[in-house]
Amino acid sequence: MNTDKTADIVIKGTNIFTAETLETRAGALVISGDSIVDLVSAEQASEYIGPSTRVIDAGERLVMPAFNDAHTHFITVGLNMDTDYTLDVGDCKSEEAVVQKVRAFAEAHPNNAWVHCVGWNPDDWDRMPSKASLDEILPDRPCHIGSWDLHTCWANSRALELAGFTDGMESPEGSEICQDENGVLTGIVKEDIVNEIRGRSVAGANMEQALGLVCEQALSYGVSSVSAMWPNFGLSDGLLLEVFRKAEAEGKLPVRIHYYPRLENGLETAKKFEKTAASDFFRFAGVKLLIDGVCEMHTACLTEPYADDASTCGELTVREDEILNLVSQANAQNYSVRIHCIGNGAVKTALNVYEAVEKKYGRKCLKNGIEHIESCCPEDLPRFAQLGVIASMQPIHSVLNVDGYPALLGEKWRPYMWPVASLLENHALLAFGTDAPVYDLNPMHGLYAAVTRRQPWDGYPEGGFVPEQHISLARALQAYTYGSAEAENFSDKLGTLHAGKLADVVIMDRDLFASKPEELLEARPAYTIVGGVIRYHNPEAEI
Numbered sequence: 001m002n003t004d005k006t007a008d009i010v011i012k013g014t015n016i017f018t019a020e021t022l023e024t025r026a027g028a029l030v031i032s033g034d035s036i037v038d039l040v041s042a043e044q045a046s047e048y049i050g051p052s053t054r055v056i057d058a059g060e061r062l063v064m065p066a067f068n069d070a071h072t073h074f075i076t077v078g079l080n081m082d083t084d085y086t087l088d089v090g091d092c093k094s095e096e097a098v099v100q101k102v103r104a105f106a107e108a109h110p111n112n113a114w115v116h117c118v119g120w121n122p123d124d125w126d127r128m129p130s131k132a133s134l135d136e137i138l139p140d141r142p143c144h145i146g147s148w149d150l151h152t153c154w155a156n157s158r159a160l161e162l163a164g165f166t167d168g169m170e171s172p173e174g175s176e177i178c179q180d181e182n183g184v185l186t187g188i189v190k191e192d193i194v195n196e197i198r199g200r201s202v203a204g205a206n207m208e209q210a211l212g213l214v215c216e217q218a219l220s221y222g223v224s225s226v227s228a229m230w231p232n233f234g235l236s237d238g239l240l241l242e243v244f245r246k247a248e249a250e251g252k253l254p255v256r257i258h259y260y261p262r263l264e265n266g267l268e269t270a271k272k273f274e275k276t277a278a279s280d281f282f283r284f285a286g287v288k289l290l291i292d293g294v295c296e297m298h299t300a301c302l303t304e305p306y307a308d309d310a311s312t313c314g315e316l317t318v319r320e321d322e323i324l325n326l327v328s329q330a331n332a333q334n335y336s337v338r339i340h341c342i343g344n345g346a347v348k349t350a351l352n353v354y355e356a357v358e359k360k361y362g363r364k365c366l367k368n369g370i371e372h373i374e375s376c377c378p379e380d381l382p383r384f385a386q387l388g389v390i391a392s393m394q395p396i397h398s399v400l401n402v403d404g405y406p407a408l409l410g411e412k413w414r415p416y417m418w419p420v421a422s423l424l425e426n427h428a429l430l431a432f433g434t435d436a437p438v439y440d441l442n443p444m445h446g447l448y449a450a451v452t453r454r455q456p457w458d459g460y461p462e463g464g465f466v467p468e469q470h471i472s473l474a475r476a477l478q479a480y481t482y483g484s485a486e487a488e489n490f491s492d493k494l495g496t497l498h499a500g501k502l503a504d505v506v507i508m509d510r511d512l513f514a515s516k517p518e519e520l521l522e523a524r525p526a527y528t529i530v531g532g533v534i535r536y537h538n539p540e541a542e543i
């Protein structure tokens with residue numbers, strides 16, 4: 001940092017959104033070294049400008065804190081971007097179409113030990129596929145095809161064999177190894193046990209290349225910081241610890257990683273991360289627990305039976321007494337916990353647990369959170385603020401299945417599907433993200449979904465899905481910046497444009513507040529600045 005008053009970067013603009021309020025202001029953002037010096041008036045800016053100062057005149061373009069994605073499986077995004085290792089079958093609408101595409105990919109990549117595929121969407125199909133069609137084209141080579149939401153996979157016999165799955169075997173608690181009426185494996189596997197297959201299929205991937213690819217993409221979207229969450233879909237927390245540490249040591253980690261390993265009995269992994277991941281670019285931020293599945297597979301835990309299958313409410317993947325035990329251990333060590341809860345039953349359980357643990361240990365300023373919250377009982381909405389529990393949500397998810405979701409849960413629950421506005425009205429703190437690679441890292445799609453409740457690719461449905469749950473752009477931006485930093489226990493250094501905080505700043509190519517909702521989808525960063533360093537510049541922005 002300069003010892004005199006001369007700044008390294010001065011950004012002038014008429015629309016500076018600090019995220020501390022819902023309004024923008026005119027002025028100049030002064031940056032020296034890796035930190036924000038101050039936000040001053042345009043007239044005062046000259047006091048900080050010297051011969052070496054980089055002056056950027058943003059004009060009416062929006063200047064704001066860089067985006068912080070509050071929920072990602074970060075390295076997995078990069079692995080999926082490696083098109084020599086991963087095949088995307090998301091455009092295939094039938095078993096036959098997938099098999100043809102897999103055959104061609106396998107022939108084109110004969111040296112890949114596994115045929116690793118992603119993007120399969122069983123929700124679009126009339127029936128579930130089987131291992132038989134994959135066995136026909138790949139009798140001796142393992143093949144894994146992951147679903148778009150990462151909760152289900154379709155595999156061939158060789159992959160099942162390598163994972164240790166056999167006919168008639170019992171499924172572990174909270175997962176399902178699907179078998180037919182004779183106990184023969186079908187090739188479909190659901191929930192956590194999926195990772196026994198996926199972990200083997202990605203073992204030979206280039207992790208350094210994957211990390212480089214996803215960091216480059218994140219910066220191009222204006223994302224400077226992410227919550228990187230367990231599960232890593234077969235990759236161990238220990239492996240990821242080494243991957244991120246090595247990248248940081250070699251100066252190859254331009255995006256801040258707030259890491260959440262698995263919450264496990266004894267906290268051994270968390271303690272290892274706490275000791276070795278403590279910098280501003282790679283840090284242990286808390287622990288993650290997954291307690292239910294997804295509604296589309298009827299594995300999310302509801303308070304009453306599914307509307308389209310009265311035989312099940314789904315179920316918790318972890319017993320409630322064990323959830324209480326695990327969260328108690330973590331909070332006793334001052335580790336914040338973030339719990340995956342899709343169904344309203346899981347949300348209620350998590351809130352009950354947090355309430356019980358608070359009575360035992362006190363609030364302790366912990367930033368406990370609940371992830372996803374696709375549905376919520378109305379009586380639980382005020383409990384988030386009452387318990388200081390952060391609502392970590394992905395607004396783009398609210399529009400991915402607008403026709404199918406009410407049929408799954410029932411029309412009576414429609415008002416409480418992705419209840420973003422209701423949570424805000426009940427004074428909950430929101431943190432926004434994407435759950436990438438479940439969806440793309442681009443925050444513009446999530447912002448569009450948050451303010452319109454419509455799909456970014458076609459504007460459907462007209463009027464929005466549960467339109468009363470839309471929120472303002474300013475609130476959405478706060479959730480994507482300040483809210484995420486709060487969830488990560490890092491708001492003292494990130495999340496707002498405030499003197500003394502790290503200079504993570506994005507200059508958009510337009511004023512988002514003056515843009516029509518559809519124009520948000522076209523918006524891109526002109527500059528992404530991380531710790532006072534320009535990490536991305538879009539020359540088409542013409543600044």
